[in-house]
Amino acid sequence: MKIWAHRGCSQHYPENTLTAFEKAVSIHGLSGIELDIQLTKDGEIVVFHDEKVNRTTNGIGYVNSYSLQELKKLQIDAGSGRIERIPTMEEVFDLLENSLKNGLLLNIELKNNLCLYEGMEEKIIDMVYRRDIQDSIVYSSFYARSLEKIRNLDSCARIGILDEKVSDCLYKMKGGCGADALHPYWKGMDMNPQDLQGIVVRAWLGGHLYPNKPTGTILDLGKLEEKGITDVFLNEPEVYLEGKTE
Numbered sequence: 421m422k423i424w425a426h427r428g429c430s431q432h433y434p435e436n437t438l439t440a441f442e443k444a445v446s447i448h449g450l451s452g453i454e455l456d457i458q459l460t461k462d463g464e465i466v467v468f469h470d471e472k473v474n475r476t477t478n479g480i481g482y483v484n485s486y487s488l489q490e491l492k493k494l495q496i497d498a499g500s501g502r503i504e505r506i507p508t509m510e511e512v513f514d515l516l517e518n519s520l521k522n523g524l525l526l527n528i529e530l531k532n533n534l535c536l537y538e539g540m541e542e543k544i545i546d547m548v549y550r551r552d553i554q555d556s557i558v559y560s561s562f563y564a565r566s567l568e569k570i571r572n573l574d575s576c577a578r579i580g581i582l583d584e585k586v587s588d589c590l591y592k593m594k595g596g597c598g599a600d601a602l603h604p605y606w607k608g609m610d611m612n613p614q615d616l617q618g619i620v621v622r623a624w625l626g627g628h629l630y631p632n633k634p635t636g637t638i639l640d641l642g643k644l645e646e647k648g649i650t651d652v653f654l655n656e657p658e659v660y661l662e663g664k665t666e
């Protein structure tokens with residue numbers, strides 16, 4: 421089973437922050453990191469999960485109603501009096517570039533299923549190629565047409581289609597969305613594993629992100645493998661790879 425850090429190490433550190441990614445790159449044996457991107461009002465790519473800033477910052481409103489300069493003023497409470505800022509994609513690439521050139525993978529989820537974000541695909545592909553890290557990037561989205569666009573822009577791109585059920589992921593892949601991997605919810609494995617043989621299936625979990633308390637539950641990854649899952653996005657990969665609970 422390949423283990424990825426979901427929004428960085430997002431159980432013990434604020435999701436999608438430089439600190440969460442710094443922790444992730446330090447984990448020996450981690451296959452990759454997952455993150456989410458949105459566009460600001462002035463067209464800059466920022467690493468942020470929600471369309472609105474309300475849940476994780478001290479601001480309110482849509483990400484795309486803020487310029488980058490305005491967005492950078494918002495504060496993310498990182499505990500013990502520490503403040504984090506919303507990182508740009510470039511800042512995260514600065515942090516991860518060496519690791520990405522040394523075997524680590526990065527799943528960039530385009531959060532464009534609610535806000536369509538005109539031009540997002542061109543911008544992120546251009547940024548990736550300028551750094552020469554294209555072989556280490558997996559693009560994903562719940563928006564199949566966006567993935568189709570990525571495939572048309574970059575015939576070599578690695579692409580995962582997101583959906584709740586693995587059967588819906590497969591349906592969209594066969595329908596020509598351009599994906600070469602399936603990214604279902606881990607409880608959406610509604611197919612016979614035999615029919616998934618040879619297909620990359622990266623499953624995502626949910627909930628219990630920072631600052632909520634860890635559940636203390638350790639998943640049986642062997643059982644997930646039996647269902648046809650090849651990779652998992654975990655909020656606390658350090659627990660699985662380093663045996664740490666704090």
Ligand code: G3P
Nearest residue numbers: 454456529560603624653
């Ligand atoms: O990319 C897998 C997973 O991150 C999708 O759900 O809401 O955590 O972005 P979400």
Ligand code: CA
Nearest residue numbers: 454455456529
């Ligand atoms: Ca995501």
